[in-house]
Amino acid sequence: MNQEIIEVIDSEQDETSQNWYNLLEAGSLKEGYDLDRFVEPPRKDFNCLICLGVVRNPLECSQCGILLCKKCVYSCSKPQNPFFSMSNTTPKFNCPICRNRSAPREPSMILKKFISVLIVYCKNRKRGCGVCKGLGEIKNHEKECDYKVIRCANHGLCSKEGSKIDFITAKCPKIGKNTNQKSKLVCSEICRKVVVMSYLLKADKIEEAIDQYRLALEQLSQTK
Ligand SMILES: [Zn+2]
Ligand SMILES: [Zn+2]
Ligand SMILES: [Zn+2]
Ligand SMILES: [Zn+2]
Incomplete structure (x- = not known):
């Protein structure tokens, strides 16, 4: 109770480093990296005490020096005015280790480098x-x-997702002034023909489009 009152009174900004907080990016921040992503277990100092992962976008407590992810710093900071929690003034940091309330700071370049080469x-x-x-x-x-998850380019009809390496390329032919050949990744021969067909339809190549359509139908009847 008393703590709360002190916090409101103690809310003058310390002008030194107010730029650690950015309301706009708050929603897009992520917690630390899972430990099983690392080939060798990293130093414990690099673990965030809030999410227990390796710090992502680290900030450092200006008093005890611990590292926390930016997202986790946000989660242990409180709005300066509890009645307007959505206001965009910089909230008060509250270090989970030493209870320091002054603004956290960017770690040194060399420390960030150590983390980035893990x-x-x-x-x-x-x-x-x-x-x-x-x-x-x-x-x-x-x-x-090559193993990232992608979705078949035959969007309208096919919702198949899979590793990029398992997909095949649908090459859309050069038409008119459009000199660069477009290629799209699709999950199957049938999807390849459908993608090429719709490309041809858009380019008013009706005859060729019908050919592709017929081939796709043939293939479909073979697979059944
Ligand atoms: Zn964290
Ligand atoms: Zn601290
Ligand atoms: Zn990879
Ligand atoms: Zn497909």
């Missing part, structure tokens, strides 16, 4: 990917990973 498995490891890279680089790999 080796992790690709998130598609269970689907068959054997790639391991530094935490700072793995995202770039995962965007291109």
